[in-house]
Amino acid sequence: MGRVVIHLHGVAKQKDLRRVLEMYAERTQSRGVKLEVHSSKISSKAYLDLLCGLPGDLYLMDEGGAMDSSLAFAERFKNWSVGTKTVHLAIGPAEGWTEKPTCACQRLSLSPMTMPHELASVVLMEQVYRCTEILRGSDYHKA
Numbered sequence: 001m002g003r004v005v006i007h008l009h010g011v012a013k014q015k016d017l018r019r020v021l022e023m024y025a026e027r028t029q030s031r032g033v034k035l036e037v038h039s040s041k042i043s044s045k046a047y048l049d050l051l052c053g054l055p056g057d058l059y060l061m062d063e064g065g066a067m068d069s070s071l072a073f074a075e076r077f078k079n080w081s082v083g084t085k086t087v088h089l090a091i092g093p094a095e096g097w098t099e100k101p102t103c104a105c106q107r108l109s110l111s112p113m114t115m116p117h118e119l120a121s122v123v124l125m126e127q128v129y130r131c132t133e134i135l136r137g138s139d140y141h142k143a
Contacts, residue, residue, distance in 0.1 A: 002083040004033045005054075006125060007090040009047055010040025012118045024125035031132045032081055035125070044092070045099045052103035056086030060097055061124060063114055065107030070130055070141060077131035089128075091121045 006025075012018040025035040038047060051058055057080075059065075068076060080087040089108070094117050110123045133140035 002032070002080045003086045004077070004080055004128065005056075005086060005088050006033065006035045006121075006128065007051060007088060008035070008037045008121050009042070009091060009093040009117065011037050012121065014118065017118050017122055020122050021125055024122075024129045028125070028129050028132055033128055033132070040093070044095065044097070047093060048097070048099050048101055051088060051090050052101055052105070054086070054088055056088055058088045058090065058101075058103065058105040060101070060105055060107050061089060061091050061110060061120060062097055062107040063109050063112055065109040067109045067112070070127065071134065071143065073127060074131040074134040074141075077128065078135055081135075089124060091117050091124060093117065 008021075012021055021035065025033075028035075038050065042050070051060075096117075110120055110127070115123070130141055
Protein backbone atom coordinates (compact mmCIF):
# COMPACT_ATOMS: atom_id res chain seq x y z
CA MET A 1 0.00 0.00 0.00
CA GLY A 2 1.28 3.44 -0.94
CA ARG A 3 1.86 6.13 1.62
CA VAL A 4 1.28 9.88 1.30
CA VAL A 5 3.57 12.27 3.13
CA ILE A 6 2.74 15.96 3.39
CA HIS A 7 5.81 18.18 3.80
CA LEU A 8 5.60 21.68 5.26
CA HIS A 9 8.34 24.28 5.41
CA GLY A 10 8.15 25.43 9.01
CA VAL A 11 5.58 25.24 11.78
CA ALA A 12 2.52 27.46 11.32
CA LYS A 13 3.09 30.60 13.36
CA GLN A 14 -0.62 31.20 13.98
CA LYS A 15 -1.89 28.93 16.75
CA ASP A 16 -5.32 28.47 15.16
CA LEU A 17 -3.81 27.27 11.86
CA ARG A 18 -1.41 25.00 13.74
CA ARG A 19 -4.36 23.44 15.61
CA VAL A 20 -6.26 22.84 12.36
CA LEU A 21 -3.20 21.21 10.80
CA GLU A 22 -2.78 18.98 13.84
CA MET A 23 -6.47 18.03 13.73
CA TYR A 24 -6.30 16.97 10.06
CA ALA A 25 -3.00 15.17 10.63
CA GLU A 26 -4.61 13.21 13.45
CA ARG A 27 -7.68 12.38 11.34
CA THR A 28 -5.64 11.14 8.38
CA GLN A 29 -2.84 9.35 10.23
CA SER A 30 -4.64 6.00 10.29
CA ARG A 31 -5.41 6.40 6.58
CA GLY A 32 -1.81 6.25 5.41
CA VAL A 33 -1.06 9.98 5.55
CA LYS A 34 1.88 11.42 7.44
CA LEU A 35 2.60 15.08 8.11
CA GLU A 36 6.25 16.13 8.26
CA VAL A 37 7.18 19.65 9.31
CA HIS A 38 10.66 20.76 8.35
CA SER A 39 12.57 23.61 9.93
CA SER A 40 11.73 27.03 8.53
CA LYS A 41 15.41 27.87 8.96
CA ILE A 42 16.38 25.52 6.14
CA SER A 43 16.95 27.43 2.89
CA SER A 44 14.66 26.97 -0.11
CA LYS A 45 17.45 25.16 -1.96
CA ALA A 46 18.25 22.85 0.96
CA TYR A 47 14.52 22.09 1.43
CA LEU A 48 14.11 21.23 -2.23
CA ASP A 49 17.30 19.14 -2.21
CA LEU A 50 15.99 17.25 0.84
CA LEU A 51 12.68 16.58 -0.92
CA CYS A 52 14.44 15.48 -4.12
CA GLY A 53 16.46 12.97 -2.09
CA LEU A 54 13.36 11.15 -0.82
CA PRO A 55 12.36 7.84 -2.41
CA GLY A 56 9.03 7.96 -4.24
CA ASP A 57 7.14 10.53 -6.28
CA LEU A 58 7.35 14.23 -5.50
CA TYR A 59 4.59 16.77 -6.11
CA LEU A 60 5.28 20.43 -5.44
CA MET A 61 2.20 22.45 -4.57
CA ASP A 62 2.34 25.46 -6.86
CA GLU A 63 -0.30 27.86 -8.15
CA GLY A 64 0.90 27.17 -11.71
CA GLY A 65 0.53 23.39 -11.40
CA ALA A 66 -2.20 21.06 -12.60
CA MET A 67 -5.54 21.68 -10.92
CA ASP A 68 -7.97 18.93 -9.91
CA SER A 69 -11.50 19.04 -8.58
CA SER A 70 -11.93 17.39 -5.18
CA LEU A 71 -13.33 14.27 -6.87
CA ALA A 72 -10.43 14.09 -9.35
CA PHE A 73 -7.95 14.61 -6.52
CA ALA A 74 -9.65 11.80 -4.58
CA GLU A 75 -9.20 9.51 -7.59
CA ARG A 76 -5.53 10.51 -7.78
CA PHE A 77 -5.22 9.87 -4.01
CA LYS A 78 -6.84 6.44 -4.42
CA ASN A 79 -4.25 5.51 -7.06
CA TRP A 80 -1.46 6.67 -4.75
CA SER A 81 -2.93 4.64 -1.89
CA VAL A 82 -3.04 1.38 -3.83
CA GLY A 83 0.35 1.96 -5.43
CA THR A 84 3.66 0.84 -4.02
CA LYS A 85 5.50 4.16 -4.03
CA THR A 86 5.48 6.78 -1.35
CA VAL A 87 4.03 10.05 -2.62
CA HIS A 88 5.38 13.31 -1.24
CA LEU A 89 3.23 16.47 -1.42
CA ALA A 90 5.24 19.56 -0.52
CA ILE A 91 4.21 23.06 0.41
CA GLY A 92 7.03 25.45 -0.35
CA PRO A 93 8.56 28.12 1.82
CA ALA A 94 6.89 31.52 2.18
CA GLU A 95 8.65 32.87 -0.91
CA GLY A 96 7.51 29.88 -3.00
CA TRP A 97 9.58 27.54 -5.12
CA THR A 98 12.34 29.91 -6.15
CA GLU A 99 14.85 27.15 -6.96
CA LYS A 100 14.71 24.74 -9.89
CA PRO A 101 14.30 21.14 -8.67
CA THR A 102 17.24 18.80 -9.30
CA CYS A 103 14.87 15.84 -9.60
CA ALA A 104 11.83 14.80 -11.56
CA CYS A 105 8.68 16.12 -9.93
CA GLN A 106 5.22 17.28 -10.80
CA ARG A 107 3.36 20.40 -9.75
CA LEU A 108 -0.19 20.50 -8.41
CA SER A 109 -2.24 23.59 -7.68
CA LEU A 110 -4.70 24.11 -4.86
CA SER A 111 -5.98 27.28 -6.52
CA PRO A 112 -4.94 29.73 -9.22
CA MET A 113 -4.97 32.35 -6.46
CA THR A 114 -1.90 33.12 -4.40
CA MET A 115 -2.19 32.35 -0.69
CA PRO A 116 0.17 32.31 2.27
CA HIS A 117 1.99 29.00 2.56
CA GLU A 118 0.51 28.38 6.01
CA LEU A 119 -3.02 28.70 4.63
CA ALA A 120 -2.07 26.51 1.66
CA SER A 121 -0.94 23.89 4.18
CA VAL A 122 -4.37 23.89 5.81
CA VAL A 123 -6.12 23.73 2.43
CA LEU A 124 -3.96 20.78 1.36
CA MET A 125 -4.55 18.89 4.60
CA GLU A 126 -8.30 19.49 4.38
CA GLN A 127 -8.36 18.27 0.77
CA VAL A 128 -6.42 15.14 1.70
CA TYR A 129 -8.89 14.51 4.52
CA ARG A 130 -11.74 15.14 2.05
CA CYS A 131 -10.19 12.54 -0.29
CA THR A 132 -10.22 9.94 2.43
CA GLU A 133 -13.85 10.74 3.23
CA ILE A 134 -14.89 10.59 -0.44
CA LEU A 135 -13.20 7.21 -0.78
CA ARG A 136 -14.93 5.97 2.39
CA GLY A 137 -18.27 7.04 0.92
CA SER A 138 -19.12 9.36 3.80
CA ASP A 139 -21.36 12.40 3.37
CA TYR A 140 -18.55 14.85 4.27
CA HIS A 141 -18.13 15.88 0.62
CA LYS A 142 -21.27 17.58 -0.58
CA ALA A 143 -20.96 17.58 -4.35
